[in-house]
Amino acid sequence: MATLSDKRQFLGGQLFGSTYIPKDADLSGKTIIVTGANTGIGLECAKHLARLNVATLILGCRSLQKGNSARDIIIRDTGCKTTTIEAWELDLASHQSVLAFAKRVRTSLSRLDAFIANAGVRLMEFTLAEGIETTITVNVISNMLLNIGVLPKLRETSVKYGIPTTLSVVGSMMHIFGPPESMAPPSKGKDTFDLLSDPSTADMGPRYSLSKTLIHALLAEFATVASRPGKHEQVIVNWVNPGWCASDLDRHKKAPPLIQRFAFAVMGRTAEEGSHTLVHAVVAGKQTHGCYLSECRPKPESEFLRSKEGVEARERLFQELMVRIGKISPETAGFIE
Numbered sequence: 001m002a003t004l005s006d007k008r009q010f011l012g013g014q015l016f017g018s019t020y021i022p023k024d025a026d027l028s029g030k031t032i033i034v035t036g037a038n039t040g041i042g043l044e045c046a047k048h049l050a051r052l053n054v055a056t057l058i059l060g061c062r063s064l065q066k067g068n069s070a071r072d073i074i075i076r077d078t079g080c081k082t083t084t085i086e087a088w089e090l091d092l093a094s095h096q097s098v099l100a101f102a103k104r105v106r107t108s109l110s111r112l113d114a115f116i117a118n119a120g121v122r123l124m125e126f127t128l129a130e131g132i133e134t135t136i137t138v139n140v141i142s143n144m145l146l147n148i149g150v151l152p153k154l155r156e157t158s159v160k161y162g163i164p165t166t167l168s169v170v171g172s173m174m175h176i177f178g179p180p181e182s183m184a185p186p187s188k189g190k191d192t193f194d195l196l197s198d199p200s201t202a203d204m205g206p207r208y209s210l211s212k213t214l215i216h217a218l219l220a221e222f223a224t225v226a227s228r229p230g231k232h233e234q235v236i237v238n239w240v241n242p243g244w245c246a247s248d249l250d251r252h253k254k255a256p257p258l259i260q261r262f263a264f265a266v267m268g269r270t271a272e273e274g275s276h277t278l279v280h281a282v283v284a285g286k287q288t289h290g291c292y293l294s295e296c297r298p299k300p301e302s303e304f305l306r307s308k309e310g311v312e313a314r315e316r317l318f319q320e321l322m323v324r325i326g327k328i329s330p331e332t333a334g335f336i337e
């Protein structure tokens with residue numbers, strides 16, 4: 001569970017840290033994708049990218065209708081004239097949808113400068129998607145299936161233009177609350193994801209936090225293989241905590257108790273303030289490769305993820321993930337050598 005030092009990091013950042021859009025950032029000529037861009041932090045991030053003159057902005061949304069409305073809102077709120085904005089369908093609860101989206105990225109875009117994996121859910125009820133508990137499917141497995149699926153286009157753009165490209169994934173300070181015992185080595189031929197999908201033992205209370213612990217753990221490993229030695233490509237992988245923000249994330253939760261509403265009034269951020277951290281992550285550059293970013297700077301992750309057990313767990317989890325991805329799509333698994 002979260003240590004005192006973890007909680008101090010979290011509260012200190014949320015209470016006293018600030019977020020900002022980097023000065024002089026200019027995204028002219030670039031192509032950027034944001035998933036979950038129809039509302040909340042993703043929508044605010046997309047507006048900032050348009051203000052920074054991004055040439056092509058793709059909104060990955062599970063409803064095309066919501067995606068097209070978001071495009072209209074971005075144009076209305078930013079007055080952008082030089083950005084081409086398209087909504088593309090993406091449902092992270094379906095592997096087939098994820099694979100189709102990634103293939104469209106690889107085959108129809110001439111370049112991809114940055115991919116912002118923002119979409120995520122916080123569910124309180126146990127349900128299954130693709131045979132795995134839905135939070136884990138959406139926030140972890142499909143998220144990684146997509147990140148790996150777009151990797152060839154990020155590598156290709158990096159080589160073609162001689163620039164680093166960026167993959168930024170929205171994590172959370174809540175990763176400190178993921179129970180480490182849920183990442184203990186599994187047995188009886190089942191992997192960690194299977195074990196978390198047993199309705200008789202699944203604990204949905206910390207499930208969202210655990211999904212963020214898992215994605216942080218997997219990204220640390222993914223960062224080490226994103227660029228291949230000797231290939232002249234540089235794909236920066238970082239993961240970001242936007243902070244505790246007002247958004248639709250808690251739509252499946254009951255109204256929060258008074259104490260939580262008071263805490264939010266004291267330290268909460270708007271989705272717009274939180275979205276600065278995503279923009280920062282895509283322009284922050286090479287020194288943020290392999291880093292967890294919070295309050296627009298690299299920060300230490302939970303003590304567990306930095307411990308010997310945490311490092312062992314993340315290596316094993318990545319192997320388990322790759323076996324699973326190999327079964328879902330051997331082609332995608334082949335992008336990681």
Ligand SMILES: NC(=O)c1ccc[n+]([C@@H]2O[C@H](COP(=O)([O-])OP(=O)(O)OC[C@H]3O[C@@H](n4cnc5c(N)ncnc54)[C@H](OP(=O)(O)O)[C@@H]3O)[C@@H](O)[C@H]2O)c1
Pocket residue numbers: 035036037038039040041042060061062063066090091092093118119120121138170171172173174241242243244245246247248249250271
């Ligand atoms: N808000 C916070 O305090 C906070 C703190 C730390 C991290 N985060 C993270 O920030 C990211 C954005 O969250 P938010 O706070 O902006 O929440 P939000 O307002 O609920 O936005 C979440 C976005 O993800 C999309 N999404 C959900 N399930 C999806 C699926 N199966 N396939 C494709 N898209 C899906 C949603 O689409 P629909 O509108 O169609 O549902 C929506 O566009 C998430 O990764 C979240 O975990 C949030």
